[in-house]
Amino acid sequence: MRLLSLVVVIFFIALLITESDAWRRRRRRRRVACQMNFWTHWGSCSVSCGSGRQKRSRSIKVYPFESSPCPSALEYRTCSIRKTNCAVSSWSSWAACTKSCGAGTQTRTRSITVRPKNCGASCPSLVDRRGCTGYQCPRNCLVSSWGAWSKCSVTCGSGTASRTRKIITTPAYGGKPCAGLSDHKRCTITQQNCVVSPWGSWSPCSGSCPNGRKTRLRRVILKPTGCGTRCPVLSQSSSCM
Structure with missing residues (x-):
């Protein structure tokens, strides 16, 4: 019986000690405040030029055991990006x-x-x-096309014919000079004697004899050229007999 009473007393003493420790732990927890980690480095400016904002953050290291709030985990500040001209x-x-x-x-x-x-x-x-x-460019001579050949210099036999051309652009600053402006060639005029037909028949007498007259004609078959003989008379008249 004594032993049982002793056990009961020890049990209650242990219970009281346990409750006291729990109460002390609860008291300690109520006294713990929110603890934050260190701030991060400031982030980049929100604009590429001009005025903007930077931010930094931190996280909670120890959460509080009571409802008291933790301080802000974000912080902002103004920033200015200075422009550089070319x-x-x-x-x-x-x-x-x-x-x-x-x-x-x-x-x-x-x-x-x-x-x-x-x-x-x-x-x-x-x-x-x-x-x-730069320097003046050399200017070459420019001439026109040849003109038509002239008539032969003689009316019969051997002579010369010529043709000419003219300058369109004169040479300058060492450009190519003009070529010849006249050209000549030999020419020959062949002669052709006049050829006439035989005489035609006499015409009737134009009046009574002996005062009347009659005529006859011939024609040119080939005209003379060059130094050829001239054509003889082409008409002939005679008194009536």
């Missing part, structure tokens, strides 16, 4: 003219020294051109 070098010297004579072009260039960033002004043209004129 910058170029000075123009180079003008290059040689593209044509050694006549109209051509010259160019000059420049390079980019600072590239634009963050909405900065874009680069201007890097190539510039202008017209230029």
Whole structure:
């Protein structure tokens, strides 16, 4: 009986100790506040140029055991992205003219020294051109086509005929000179003697004899050319007998 009473007393003592520890643990838990991790690094700006926002965050390290809220896990701040305009070098010297004579072009260039960033002004043209004129180009002579041949220089026998052409463009600045402007060739005029037909019959007498007259005719078969003999008379008259 004593042993049983002793056991019961020990049980109640242990129960009281356990309840006391639980109460102390509950008290400790109620005193624990929310704990946060360190802030992350600031993020990139929300714009590529001008004014924007950056943010950083943190997470909860120890959650509170009571309903008291944790502090904000996000934080923002303003940011400004500074723009960089394009910058170029000075123009180079003008290059040689593209044509050694006549109209051509010259160019000059420049390079980019600072590239634009963050909405900065874009680069201007890097190539510039202008017209230029080299030495005067050689100008060759230009002539027209040959004209028609002239008549032979003689009316019979051997002679010469000629033809000409004229200058359209005169040569200059060392261009090719003009070729001959006249051309000649030999010509021969062949002769043809006149050929006539035989006499025709006499016509009736134009009146009473002896005062009447009668006529007869002949015609040219081949006309004379060159130095050929001229045609004889083509008509003949006679008194009536």
